[in-house]
Amino acid sequence: MTDNITLVGVVATPPKSMQTASGLSIVSFRLASSQRRYDRTRNAWVDADTNWYSVTAFRQLADNASASLAKGDRVIVAGRLRVRSWENGEKSGTAVEVDADALGPDLLFGTTSFTRVAGRTPEPDAA
Amino acid sequence: MTDNITLVGVVATPPKSMQTASGLSIVSFRLASSQRRYDRTRNAWVDADTNWYSVTAFRQLADNASASLAKGDRVIVAGRLRVRSWENGEKSGTAVEVDADALGPDLLFGTTSFTRVAGRTPEPDAA
Amino acid sequence: MTDNITLVGVVATPPKSMQTASGLSIVSFRLASSQRRYDRTRNAWVDADTNWYSVTAFRQLADNASASLAKGDRVIVAGRLRVRSWENGEKSGTAVEVDADALGPDLLFGTTSFTRVAGRTPEPDAA
Amino acid sequence: MTDNITLVGVVATPPKSMQTASGLSIVSFRLASSQRRYDRTRNAWVDADTNWYSVTAFRQLADNASASLAKGDRVIVAGRLRVRSWENGEKSGTAVEVDADALGPDLLFGTTSFTRVAGRTPEPDAA
Numbered sequence: 001m002t003d004n005i006t007l008v009g010v011v012a013t014p015p016k017s018m019q020t021a022s023g024l025s026i027v028s029f030r031l032a033s034s035q036r037r038y039d040r041t042r043n044a045w046v047d048a049d050t051n052w053y054s055v056t057a058f059r060q061l062a063d064n065a066s067a068s069l070a071k072g073d074r075v076i077v078a079g080r081l082r083v084r085s086w087e088n089g090e091k092s093g094t095a096v097e098v099d100a101d102a103l104g105p106d107l108l109f110g111t112t113s114f115t116r117v118a119g120r121t122p123e124p125d126a127a
Numbered sequence: 128m129t130d131n132i133t134l135v136g137v138v139a140t141p142p143k144s145m146q147t148a149s150g151l152s153i154v155s156f157r158l159a160s161s162q163r164r165y166d167r168t169r170n171a172w173v174d175a176d177t178n179w180y181s182v183t184a185f186r187q188l189a190d191n192a193s194a195s196l197a198k199g200d201r202v203i204v205a206g207r208l209r210v211r212s213w214e215n216g217e218k219s220g221t222a223v224e225v226d227a228d229a230l231g232p233d234l235l236f237g238t239t240s241f242t243r244v245a246g247r248t249p250e251p252d253a254a
Numbered sequence: 255m256t257d258n259i260t261l262v263g264v265v266a267t268p269p270k271s272m273q274t275a276s277g278l279s280i281v282s283f284r285l286a287s288s289q290r291r292y293d294r295t296r297n298a299w300v301d302a303d304t305n306w307y308s309v310t311a312f313r314q315l316a317d318n319a320s321a322s323l324a325k326g327d328r329v330i331v332a333g334r335l336r337v338r339s340w341e342n343g344e345k346s347g348t349a350v351e352v353d354a355d356a357l358g359p360d361l362l363f364g365t366t367s368f369t370r371v372a373g374r375t376p377e378p379d380a381a
Numbered sequence: 382m383t384d385n386i387t388l389v390g391v392v393a394t395p396p397k398s399m400q401t402a403s404g405l406s407i408v409s410f411r412l413a414s415s416q417r418r419y420d421r422t423r424n425a426w427v428d429a430d431t432n433w434y435s436v437t438a439f440r441q442l443a444d445n446a447s448a449s450l451a452k453g454d455r456v457i458v459a460g461r462l463r464v465r466s467w468e469n470g471e472k473s474g475t476a477v478e479v480d481a482d483a484l485g486p487d488l489l490f491g492t493t494s495f496t497r498v499a500g501r502t503p504e505p506d507a508a
Contacts, residue, residue, distance in 0.1 A: 223337050
């Protein structure tokens with residue numbers, strides 16, 4: 001089954017835009033999601049570790065995210081989780097990535113004004 | 128267990144702001160989330176019914192949503208689902224509500240500019 | 255976007271099995287999911303309302319659920335939420351349904367023994 | 382916000398039971414969750430990579446999972462995702478873990494019979 005996940009966290013690196021040879025727009029950034037946990041001993045919520053993700057968006061969503069988001073912004077991401085092993089010469093590791101289906105600023109700390117982008121009708125979601 | 132849900136859909140009514148006697152800000156609106164389903168016969172994705180929800184946000188998130196969102200906007204909502212039975216004289220029914228933990232515009236169809244709201248530090252999430 | 259949801263709750267009605275004219279197996283039951291909420295005044299978790307759902311499963315999952323689950327069992331359901339309006343003569347209402355993609359007993363209150371069902375390879379998930 | 386996730390996959394290692402000095406039961410195993418993705422070119426679903434997780438359960442849920450699950454079983458896990466960096470001498474890496482709130486066999490490939498465990502009332506969920 002698809003490993004869907006929703007994250008609310010802070011954009012931790014400047015969003016990086018790319019375009020493939022075929023013209024596909026891609027944007028990616030690191031996301032820091034601070035966890036809290038319930039401490040039974042203290043009967044209170046306490047800060048726990050922060051989860052780190054690489055978030056990627058594609059096509060129109062990438063273009064708009066690129067024009068809208070900056071390091072430090074608090075965002076909501078709904079997407080599909082990918083846990084990948086990588087190797088690069090002698091080094092290897094695990095990458096934790098989220099392909100965004102929806103992405104935008106969270107309104108907890110501020111307000112937004114929205115501008116519709118004309119002319120392109122987004123392709124329907126595959127899922 | 129808490130029935131968490133993430134919705135991506137269109138704000139279907141003008142967001143309605145209220146304040147309780149104790150000064151608590153509340154905003155609420157109807158959300159339409161269009162479903163798609165995979166048609167095995169046609170081997171393609173087709174439009175299915177639309178799910179309707181009443182979305183509610185509180186405190187600073189309510190104030191900011193109120194100042195930022197309008198009917199027709201596409202938004203992301205992460206929150207807790209509540210399925211409630213109601214009675215009003217001879218009438219009764221079922222209300223499907225979402226209490227938002229995070230809320231903001233989706234960047235699929237346009238761009239946003241963000242303005243931080245100063246002065247108030249949001250209370251930490253209970254969850 | 256598909257309104258995915260995961261529920262953990264109690265099977266509240268005896269699971270009801272059906273078969274369509276074309277031989278498709280269907281099972282359905284009511285599910286009660288007890289909510290808890292954090293009471294800021296009392297700084298503690300308290301019982302909140304119970305959410306009620308109609309859960310439906312299809313094909314092999316329906317056959318196996320039918321043979322395995324009974325009223326009173328605590329189960330996990332992962333599926334797609336549907337909020338539907340219905341009319342029946344003068345009456346109308348809202349139905350809250352979940353089409354199960356995965357379904358099984360939760361191990362919080364007891365143990366299970368598993369028996370593989372031979373001979374049928376389930377069709378791949380559409381999603 | 383808590384990074385909740387629901388996984389459906391295969392128990393890939395024999396579940397390993399432990400008990401802390403204070404008597405807390407813990408069970409853990411590796412979970413393989415096979416992803417599928419929609420191939421726009423071929424207009425069909427194709428196999429994608431497999432996501433790997435370390436799943437951990439505690440207390441009564443650990444005891445019951447330990448007595449019920451074996452390598453090769455298909456299970457449903459609802460829990461909280463943790464992405465942790467680790468270091469061990471010269472080596473370092475990323476661990477992707479899920480703390481289970483609910484856990485049990487998926488009924489897609491077989492049936493289960495359930496036995497209630499008497500005598501212990503589980504502690505209420507913190508969340």
